[in-house]
Amino acid sequence: MHCITAVIRCQPDQVPVMRQALLDVVEHVKANEPETVSYFVAQDNDDPCCFTTYERFADQAAMDRHNNCEAVAHFYAIARPILDGDVILVKSTELSIKL
16 A cells, blocks of 8 residues: 655644645545545644644555645645645555554
8 A cells, every 4th residue: 555644734823724725635535536545634632733644545646646636736735835844745655554
């Protein structure tokens, strides 16, 4: 399984905007990306400015389609001006999972 973990920090006054932008991507994924196996978005309990995504793809082609889709481009158009630092992306191969 091909995976991406992203850690995203936004400016404190932009938390609702970032939250909605991330949830909009989730809605796109649910409706349009059957080969995106799962797509998790979380918000840090102690630091609401910090969000994490964990994205699981059937194969590299599915990951590439997701990363190059209009919904992701739209997310970054919203997110870039409100980020607090760089987005940390970790691309990985899943070794184990418990469902």
